[in-house]
Amino acid sequence: MKKLLNTLYVTSEGAVLRKDRQNVVVEIDGVERGRAPAHLLGQIVCFAQVTVSPPLMAFCAEGGISIAFLSMSGRFLARVEGPQSGNVLLRRAQHRRTEDPALALSVAQGVVAAKAANQRGVIRRALRDYGATMAAGARDTLDTTERRLSDAARLALSSPDLDSLRGQEGEAANAYFTAFPHLLRNPDFTFSGRNRRPPRDPVNAVLSLLYALLAQDCRAACEAQGLDPQMGFLHRDRPGRMSLALDLMEEFRAPLADRLCLSLFNRRQLGPRDFDAQDTGAVLLTDQGRDTLLKAWQERKRMPLRHPFFDETAPFGLFPHLQAQLLARHLRGELDGYPAWIWR
Template identity: 25%
Template structure:
């Protein structure tokens, strides 16, 4: 006899697969993840807009974000949504030099594997940790990490953690990077030049991980629960919301920061 837990887990994964195989249901979830990501990026930009003088830079990008949000429901495919996400992220990254204003941390353009400058090295390192965090939280639910909606499912690798991470990268990784650089907790001495790129040194990684751990333990007020929860707990709650969506209990609404 299978236990109730095994039956529940099997039912959730079955529903997860159904939502992936049904083009309409998959597109709907992919739209929700993209909308959540854009809203979080907007939140970050509004936070810095209120603190910096160059408001026009932020106003232009925020206006562009609103247009992209309005276009999301008309997308006909996940590929279209990914293109929209790529456009908004490019616009978002264009504000980083205004936020940081440091000659040792100029953005230029997004580069990965390997990153070509210090800022890209920080983004890649931070994002990789958030992907791992999301994966570890998925393992505490009935969800299968191999079935994602925005990022293509491939049963040899994980994709659901990449979907969930879209909601949290701006408010966890990016804000931490701005803080570490602006407070001079990370400087150019914390990086190593490779033949084809730049990476954080071991000391730099220790500083980043230590501060990220502190951030994950800090709490924010959760308006639906009416209490404070840690950032790590927020990730788990996001997964529970997705689970309810898949089971037809309540439509998934991405978390939006309110600071």
């Protein structure tokens, strides 16, 4: 089983990262604020104005440690990484499958079915834990959404083509986010629908940042298995889009990112003071709020779960790597189909 490596998040404006022997050192205003042994790191994620020394970049590239640069809102800016590994035959097989819509359909069907089923799982957890205390209208809405998502998961497996499948995925997402406000139990916050670029309310600010972090983890998982993160099955090709990483993250949006978002608000780990409304209409996390989110994100990734296909317990953060491994085995012909992950 692959070891779950740590991610170093650098959120301080003006921080400087440098190499000291086999360690990554963080300095602010010339003063060392922390260091991490490089052999424990899988990636470094930098927010806003962070400087990385050329020797450290070279060291990370040689050691397989990726460096990602994100805006303060979590929008992906750039990524520094070393030479691509992986079997060229695997990538050729991936390219052949993704270029032919008929061949790509079976993988995409599994991804969409798992996404809808995992969204249904979030709804079911809420009904199980809090249904008795909910208003009748909210409970009825969640019951209806749970059935719609069950239908969506079933219909996805029989979609005749990718366009129909994408339409079903969009309808399921619309139903899910229409019900999402009923999952919030913190009266200080509301949610009126998904918006981004920029996010215009605190809930969307948290979702956008969590999705950006999850996308980086899924890209790293694809690359670790020798897959091309740009060539997807469900998401259309677009310059600069890591379509396969976005495909992979669909299975994890609800149980990993959405559940954590709800926990942060419902447990009052995040409050109004953790958000800053900009003149442009954007709502961003403050430094303190972002630190709270990143700590909770790392804790959630360390949570142990049993993977049904491997029948082993692993940290949740390793599951994208396990799914990328299964996809690679399917493309090599070792598995008849891609077993998408469904949260139990």
